[in-house]
Amino acid sequence: MNTLTLAWIGLPFFVGFSIYLIPKLDKYLAIFGALVSAAYAFLLFAIPSAVTLELLDNFSVTLLVDRLSGFFILTNALVTAAVIIYCWPTDKTAFFYAQILMVHGSLNAAFASTDFISLYVGLEVSGIAAFLLIAYPRTDRSIWVALRYLFISNTAMLFYLVGAVLVYKASNSFSFAGLGAAPPEAIALIFMGLLVKGGVFVSGLWLPLTHSESETPVSALLSGIVVKAGVYPLVRCALMVEEVAPIVQIFGVGTALLGVFYAVLEKDSKRMLAFHTVSQLGFILAAPSVGGFYALAHGLVKSSLFLIAGSLPSRNLKELKQKPIDTKIWIALVIASLSISGFPMLVGFGAKTLTVKNLGSWQAIGMNVAAVGTAISFAKFIFLPRGGQTAVKPGFWPAVLLLLAGLIGANAFDLQAYTLENMLKAIAILGVGWLAYFLIFQRTAIKLPRMLEEFDHLVGFMSLISLLLFWMALPK
Helix, strand or coil: CHHHHHHHHHHHHHHHHHHHHCHHHHHHHHHHHHHHHHHHHHHHHHCCCCEEEEEEHHHCEEEEECHHHHHHHHHHHHHHHHHHHHHCCCCCCHHHHHHHHHHHHHHHHHHCECEHHHHHHHHHHHHHHHHHHHCCCCCHHHHHHHHHHHHHHHHHHHHHHHHHHHHHHHHCCCEHHHHHHCCHHHHHHHHHHHHHHHCCHHHHCCHHHHHHHCCHHHHHHHHHHHCHHHHHHHHHHHHHCHHHHHHHHHHHHHHHHHHHHHHHHCCEHHHHHHHHHHHHHHHHHHCHHHHHHHHHHHHHHHHHHHHHHCCCCCCEHHHHCCCCEEHHHHHHHHHHHHHHHCCCCCHHHHHHHHHHHCCCHHHHHHHHHHHHHHHHHHHHHHCCCEEECCCCCCCHHHHHHHHHHHHHHHHHHHHHHCCHHHHHHHHHHHHHHHHHHHHHHCCCCCCCCCHHHCHHHHHHHHHHHHHHHHHHHCCC
C-alpha cells in the first residue's frame, strides 16, 4: 500500500507534464488523473487502518492517509473531474489542463501531510497553479485578481514558514503534533497562514472577489476544493493536539456566522456563493471529528452551484427575479440549494446533522443561527421564476449531473442521520429561514461596504488575527 500511495501522489504531476508532450490527449490524461484519485479514495474507505509513510525520520516528515484524508481526496477527485468535463467541449489549451492537474496533485499531497514541511510544499504548488488558472483569460482584470490572490497567499505562507521553524526549534520535529510543545507565537503564525489560505473568518475576505471574478470552472474548483487545503491541516491539528482544538472550533463558529451574514444580504449570485463558502468552512472546523464528511458535502454542492450560476442569464439576483430561467437549470439549482440548506435525501442533510451532533453546547446556538441563515440565502435561488429558455455549454449537464449524483450517493456515508427527529428539525430550520426570507429579507436592500475587502485591509487583518491567535494560544 505504501508503494501505491507514493505512485498515487506522483501520478498527477507525471500526467500533467505528459500533457505538454502529448497535447492532443490533454483532456483524456487530465480525466485519467482525477479518476485514479477517486479510485484511491474509495480504496482508503475499504481498508481498516491508516497508511503511514516516514519520509525523513529525523525531521518527522510523514505522510498519513486515512478516512479523514479519504473524504478530502474524494472531494478533490470528483470536483476536478466535473471541471474537466465542463471544459471538455471548449477551446481550453493543454496548459489549462496541465495546471488543473498540478492543483489536483498538490492538493492530494497536502491532504496526505501531517507535517508542516510537506504541507508547505503542497500549499505553495497549489497556490501557484491556482494563480495561473485565475489569470488564464489574460485580461487586465483577471491578472489583477490573480496577482492579488498570489500576494495575499504568499505573504500568509511566509508567516506560516516562520511558525514551522519555531515548532521545530521547540520540539525537534516538523510534525503537527509538535504544536503541543510549541510557543504561542508559533501557533499564532502557523494558524494565521492557514486561516488566510483556507479563507476563514476575516482572514478570508480576499475570497469573495477572487472566486466571483474567476471563470466559472475555476470558481468551481477554487470554492469546491482549493480552499480546503488550508482547512484540512486545521482539522488534522485539532484532532492531533488537544490544546489547539478549542481555537479551531471558535474560529469555525465565527466564520460560519460572518460568512452567512454577508451571504444573506448579498445581491450578486457569485459573490453570495463565495461568502457562503466562507460560512461553510466554519461547519468543517466547528466539529473536526466529522469535518471530512462535511468537506465532501460542501465541495460537491458548491462546485455544482458555481457551474449553475455561470449559466444563469444574470449575476444580479434582482434581475433574475424578472428573468425566468430554464426549468431544467432551475431544478438543478433547487436540488443543490436544498442540499446545502440541509434538506433530507441529500448529503447536506446528513453532513449538517452529524456536525450538530458533534458540537459543544456553546457552539450549537451559533451554528443553528448559521443554518437558518443558509436557508435564507438559498431561498433567493429556490424561489426564482422558471419557464425561460437558457442556452448552456455542451459540457454543462454531464458535469452538473455528476455532482448532483454525488449529492445523493454520498448519503451512504451517514444513513443513521435519517431519524424522524432529525428530519423534522431540518425541515423546521428550512421553514424558519424561508419565512424570514419572505417576511424580511426579500425586500431588504442593504448594500454592505466592500472596504474590508480592499488589499491594504486584507494585509492588516493578518496582523490583527496573529495578535488574537497569540492571545488565544497563551497558557491559561
